[in-house]
Amino acid sequence: MTTKTLRIALNGVTGRMGYRQHLLRSVLAIRDQGGVETAGGDRVTVEPVLIGRRPEKLAEIARRHDISEWSTEPDTVLSDDSVDVYFDSQITAARQKAIRSAVEAGKHVYSEKPVSETAEQALELARLAEGAGVCHGVVHDKLFLPGLLKLHRLLEGGFFGRVLSVRGEFGYWVFEGDWQSAQRPSWNYRSEDGGGIVSDMFCHWHYVLENLFGRVDSVTAKATTHVPRRWDEQGRPYEATADDAAYGIFELEDGAIAQINSSWAVRVNRDELVEFQVDGTEGSAVAGLRGCRLQHRTMTPKPVWNPDQPVTEPFRDQWSEVPDNAEFDNGFKAQWEQFLRDVVGGTKHRYDFFAGARGIQLAEAGLRSSASGQRIPLERIDR
Incomplete structure (x- = not known):
């Protein structure tokens, strides 16, 4: 050796x-x-x-x-x-x-x-x-997170059958910086310094979608700045010129649809700061940073819509936890x-850098879609 x-x-x-x-x-x-x-x-x-x-x-x-x-x-x-x-x-x-x-x-x-x-x-x-x-x-x-590694295991094992949709929720409330310090650096909120949640997170969503579910063919997105005034690390107020929230629809090459909300202006009411729900013909799963829960078609309940009666089914209890089956490193x-x-x-x-270019391409297309209100197809970028 x-x-x-x-x-x-x-x-x-x-x-x-x-x-x-x-x-x-x-x-x-x-x-x-x-x-x-x-x-x-x-x-x-x-x-x-x-x-x-x-x-x-x-x-x-x-x-x-x-x-x-x-x-x-x-x-x-x-x-x-x-x-x-x-x-x-x-x-x-x-x-x-x-x-x-x-x-x-x-x-x-x-x-x-x-x-x-x-x-x-x-x-x-x-x-x-x-x-x-x-x-x-x-x-x-994010491909190496325990929750997504478990999700990948389910995909490799054919658990989902044909994947129909992916729904992602990411974000948390980033304090404005006046009465509580912000959890993110101020440049993230200045477009002139390369900030913005689209340029940051759409690169992540691209490689998650591409490597788990298939190439992204098009995007329709809306980016916005919910909190227009913030305070920097020295306590000085500044105008936020970059988007702090984005709502995207991504069409994948095999026909599956992904919807992912990204926001630094949302309060968390979920188990983890990011969660992806994958629905397929044979089963569904919800994956976060570490955990992953699933429900097979044979165990899917049969809810009936009745707004006049209180819900009696414990829907969250009807899902099973995917075991670790391995030790996960950082x-x-x-x-x-x-x-x-x-x-x-x-x-x-x-x-590689070609994969990185595809992520930036998706972010650029998302911003163009937000500005124009149009669905933006993506050209293929390969080695």
Whole structure:
């Protein structure tokens, strides 16, 4: 057995997602467990190099987690031949230029989504990375959630028969920032900074739909800004110029219809912050972040509509919980491990920049649909 160490430059680790999910719970967790075993029985270990704009914050993170190297000069890090992989979790507006520089420097590139501000830019990056012969990937973390892994198990086992529809509910109330601090950064609510729930969440919904149920053929959507005034991290009021809620209908290639509501202005009355109900000819299931409940056709009750009588059937009690049957790791970490195996194995990452471009394409089409009131067909984007 041989051991290879990959030096990973992580840009944006002072941000919430970059630090918590990618550095702490993924790269450092992989380092501390002794690396990742490949299909051939070899082992890949990792050594992080931190990149950011705030030297005092970088130094503190490096000290806290025993990281020997950090820099505020990304070009210097990219010029280092010992660095193998570049990861980007900066704000979207800064991402394309940085990724282009990394590809041109010959680095394998893994990125938060969206990989760029437009689908055209993402396609340019994908073709550039293909031409450079580097491995490229975009975060598809929700596919690795326990609830969706259980849902995938049901799909693979033919539980649903023919899938008829998918209904998704996502969101929670993000405080405005005046009397309680907001749970999301203020740039999320400024379109000029790349904010907006469509550009954020439609990329997620695209890969969930594409990988579980089939390609998205068209979208009809309505995006809106329910809360027009918010307060930033310094307590200063600002006008929200980006959409904070979106309501979409997605037509899939096999005829199934998906409806997904996304909102940062909704109060939660469901078991989890995101839930998907899948209805098929043979059965139905409701999947969240961790749990998944099902009801087979043989166990489906026969409700009768009668508004003059109180409901006597315990509908929620008539569903069964799907067992874990496995231990589920952090979803971000699981995809990191998959990407690192692809880097050392010289294989193409399944969730690549082309997949990222399709997600951005759906977001762009959703915004066009909202502005025009029309159904927008999607052109095919393939490798």
